[in-house]
Amino acid sequence: MAAPSVRIIDTNFNLLGEIDNYESLQFTRRFYRPGEFEMHIHLGKRHTDQLLEDRVIYINNQQHKSGIIRYRQIVEDDKGIETLIIRGPTLGGVLDQRVTVSDNYDRIIGPAETVMKHYANNHLGNGTYATGIYAKRQIPFFAIAEDQTRGKTTPWQSRFEPLDQVVQEIAEWCDIGWLVSLDFENKKWVFDVLAGRDLTTNQNVLPPVIFSNEFDNIQSQGYVDSSLQFKNVGYAGGQGEDEDRLIQMIGDAEGLARREVFLDCSSAEDANELTSLGEQALAEQKRIRTYNGLILNTGSFEYEKDWDLGDIVTQQNKKWGLTMHSRITEIKEIYEPASKLEITLGDEIPTITEFVKKLRSDVKRSD
Incomplete structure (x- = not known):
């Protein structure tokens, strides 16, 4: 993979600079929740002065690969070289700035897409709790894509919960993804859902995608099958x-x-x-099966053409007796002297931080 250029804009969509001579860039895309990015670049290179908090970066002129700068650090090594490190979430991280304010429980039933967009619009768009006396909660350049009523029908309710966590829980329960991308024509950040495609060997509509040692297209593999927190x-x-x-x-x-x-x-x-x-609630305590590996660019399956985030693919390792038909839930693009592509299929393994956030939310809901 060729190292992509990184463009910098402000929230008014003014182009402030373009960088392609950074030391390293990692951009992680996730299906059920926001991803993140991290860039290292020597201080003093052109346009590093534009890498400021709340500035937006996007890579390879791709509107869906965009993030907001939330962290800056300058380090100096023993040779006197100063390096700027910036980090932040993908644009979907903006949902972390709101809770689901509601006089009573905000209840809705409908397709997953309708339910997710209902909460995003209510607290960031022009819905009930982002207009009138709640107008200060609105982000003027935040928009909701047209509702195509995708996903399984589900009832939902929420009150004073983190908005990003609510949308993530709906996404995981209904097995549908989401993102916030840039709309340059209308100068908006647009919330939409991702459905993904079935590219497994169990179907014959689309060419199947198989990651396997036999195809020499994957290495550094890891597999977890855990029932430690499983309840049924x-x-x-x-x-x-x-x-x-x-x-x-x-x-x-x-x-x-x-x-x-x-x-x-x-x-x-x-x-x-x-x-x-x-x-x-019971579904949140499911059995965890996850697989990850380093994708090799052998030409058999091209990233973002033959397969992409959210697609369901087949992974095989005959030595391990393993065959999985699972959704690609995370892709990490690593651009350094040797570029790499890492993927995760199946369930995410909860971190301690995520567990504590969930515990706090449960306590709040039971009050």
């Missing part, structure tokens, strides 16, 4: 106290295979909603 039967607790509290059982596994957990769903208004909330 939940007791969803609704409204009421003590013996009067409504309890709904979710799941029917039995014997040694049965793994139980209590699910606090006290915001549910009736038995149907309690069941829906219970199913969503």
Whole structure:
């Protein structure tokens, strides 16, 4: 992969500079949540003075590969060389700046795309909680793409939760991705969903994509199959106290295979909603199967043409007895003297930080 150029703009879409002589660049794209980027460049090179907080960068003139600078660091090595390090999330990281403000629980039922865009519009666009007395919450250059009603139908509710976490949970539950990209013509940051394609060997509509040692297109592989946090039967607790509290059982596994957990769903208004909330909460404690590897540029499958983020592909390692048909949930583009492409298929392995954020959110919802 050739190292891409990096363009710098402000929120008014004014071009402030272009850089292609950086020391290194890593750009990570994710399907269910925002990605991030990190650039290292020697201080004093042309346009490094434009790499300031809240400036937007995008690479290779691709509108969907864009991010906002949120971190700057200058380091000097033992030879006196000063290097500027910048980091930040992809544009979807702007959802981290809002919580789902609501007088009562904001409830909606519909296709996943409709539900996700409802919350994004309500808190960043021109929806109920971004206009009128909430007008200061609106970001004027934030827009919502036309709703194509993609994804499975789901009920959802939220109140004073991190907006980015709400959208991520909907995306994971409904298995649909999302992003915020640049619209230069209208000078907007546009929220939209990603559906992905089925490129596995289980279908015959599109040419299948297979990552395997036999094809010499993948190496440095890793595989995780974990049931440490897995639960498959939940007791969803609704409204009421003590013996009067409504309890709904979710799941029917039995014997040694049965793994139980209590699910606090006290915001549910009736038995149907309690069941829906219970199913969503139980799904968060799923079995984790993930695979990652370094993609080799052998020409068999071309990135962003034959396969891309969100596509479901086949991964095989006959030595490990492994065949997975999984979605590509993360792609890391690494541009250094030796450029690399790393992918992750299947489930993300939760980090300690993500676990703590989730725990705090659960405590807030139970208050």
